[in-house]
Amino acid sequence: xxxxxxxxxxxxxxxxxxxxxxxxxxxxxxxxxxxxxxxxxxxxxxxxxxxxxxxxxxxxxxxxxxxxxxxxxxxxxxxxxxxxxxxxxxxxxxxxxxxxxxxxxxxxxxxxxxxxxxxxxxxxxxxxxxxxxxxxxxxxxxxxxxxxxxxxxxxxxxxx
Amino acid sequence: xxxxxxxxxxxxxxxxxxxxxxxxxxxxxxxxxxxxxxxxxxxxxxxxxxxxxxxxxxxxxxxxxxxxxxxxxxxxxxxxxxxxxxxxxxxxxxxxxxxxxxxxxxxxxxxxxxxxxxxxxxxxxxxxxxxxxxxxxxxxxxxxxxxxxxxxxxxxxxxx
DNA sequence: AGCTAATAGTTTAATATAGAATAGCTTAAA
DNA sequence: TTTAAGCTATTCTATATTAAACTATTAGCT
Numbered sequence: 001x002x003x004x005x006x007x008x009x010x011x012x013x014x015x016x017x018x019x020x021x022x023x024x025x026x027x028x029x030x031x032x033x034x035x036x037x038x039x040x041x042x043x044x045x046x047x048x049x050x051x052x053x054x055x056x057x058x059x060x061x062x063x064x065x066x067x068x069x070x071x072x073x074x075x076x077x078x079x080x081x082x083x084x085x086x087x088x089x090x091x092x093x094x095x096x097x098x099x100x101x102x103x104x105x106x107x108x109x110x111x112x113x114x115x116x117x118x119x120x121x122x123x124x125x126x127x128x129x130x131x132x133x134x135x136x137x138x139x140x141x142x143x144x145x146x147x148x149x150x151x152x153x154x155x156x157x158x159x160x
Numbered sequence: 161x162x163x164x165x166x167x168x169x170x171x172x173x174x175x176x177x178x179x180x181x182x183x184x185x186x187x188x189x190x191x192x193x194x195x196x197x198x199x200x201x202x203x204x205x206x207x208x209x210x211x212x213x214x215x216x217x218x219x220x221x222x223x224x225x226x227x228x229x230x231x232x233x234x235x236x237x238x239x240x241x242x243x244x245x246x247x248x249x250x251x252x253x254x255x256x257x258x259x260x261x262x263x264x265x266x267x268x269x270x271x272x273x274x275x276x277x278x279x280x281x282x283x284x285x286x287x288x289x290x291x292x293x294x295x296x297x298x299x300x301x302x303x304x305x306x307x308x309x310x311x312x313x314x315x316x317x318x319x320x
Numbered sequence: 321a322g323c324t325a326a327t328a329g330t331t332t333a334a335t336a337t338a339g340a341a342t343a344g345c346t347t348a349a350a
Numbered sequence: 351t352t353t354a355a356g357c358t359a360t361t362c363t364a365t366a367t368t369a370a371a372c373t374a375t376t377a378g379c380t
Contacts, residue, residue, distance in 0.1 A: 007283070010291055013295060014286035014287050015286070016294075018285070020298045020299075021297065021301045022185060022188075024185075024302070024305035025185035026228055028181075028304060044336070060359065068186055069336090072339075072362090075359065075361085076335080077335085080335075095346070096358095097344070098358065122175060123171050125304065126177055126178050128303060128304070129304065131170055131173050134173040134176070135173060136300070137181065137297070138173070138176050138177040139180075140293055141177070141183065141184035142184070143288060145187045145188075146187075193338095202366075204365090229366090229367075229368090230367070230369075231329065232331075232332090236330095236366070237366075255376065256328095
């Protein structure tokens with residue numbers, strides 16, 4: 001098996017924390033995705049609908065920054081949402097480079113119906129640790145998330 | 161924008177912690193993936209090489225459980241690793257359903273060269289919080305990760 | 321022995337994803 | 351005004367990802 005890692009106490013701690021962090025994120029994401037399945041929406045589709053729902057219409061570039069996805073990816077996912085009749089694209093007349101994506105009536109109805117259930121799932125996942133611990137976790141993750149990167153906002157961020 | 165969320169203090173805390181947790185995980189994963197880029201390996205390819213390197217040859221089913229990916233996915237990624245000459249497939253003679261995946265000489269050399277650098281990146285990401293905090297984070301994430309799920313091991317897990 | 325269950329892996333279809341190349345549009349500079 | 355530079359979105363390529371259908375193989379039961 002070759003060279004196993006022999007680091008300082010601090011390095012080992014860092015590594016273990018990393019592993020548990022990733023496991024928690026993967027694990028929760030997996031369960032939430034499963035909860036989303038009956039809706040026939042993928043995670044990214046949901047994120048986009050949710051962002052438009054809470055922050056209003058915006059162009060694809062901004063949308064990509066919000067949901068942390070590449071512009072090419074946004075094009076595809078918005079394509080699919082458009083095919084499903086959940087969003088609409090309107091090219092700006094003042095600056096024809098921009099395309100504003102907005103929810104259709106159907107899209108609005110869909111997300112407004114799904115969102116509360118999704119919130120419930122999230123709270124359900126997290127509430128096994130108490131308020132102090134939630135605050136602690138939030139603060140530690142905030143530090144780690146910002147490390148060498150102050151750009152790109154996050155999804156649900158401004159909505160509450 | 162319609163109904164914003166109005167929940168209890170506890171629910172709000174849960175939600176905020178969730179958002180920060182996901183942001184941290186995404187953010188770190190993104191930076192690590194970028195660090196991996198010069199090697200021309202994807203995250204999943206790296207995970208598979210790393211698992212084989214530290215835990216030894218194993219069949220695809222087990223491999224999938226370790227890296228938390230579907231069996232169809234494993235087939236594809238192992239295909240690509242095989243094309244690159246990094247892993248080898250051998251069908252078991254005792255039970256011809258099983259295929260044992262192992263590292264080639266080239267695969268062993270590759271992962272043993274990359275792995276220390278990758279470890280360094282991880283430690284570098286995490287070490288901005290101190291030992292106590294790392295321990296706290298680890299414990300909280302352990303609880304969240306296990307919530308309603310005791311299966312599937314994790315990658316680096318058994319290696320140190 | 322022969323039928324049935326289960327199990328490992330592959331294939332397929334649909335979606336996701338990043339990144340690079342490209343096309344169209346706008347603005348600023350020459 | 352024409353050109354250059356920069357920006358937005360799309361396209362293309364390659365890989366990832368899951369779920370479901372399918373194949374091959376084995377194990378268990380009668």
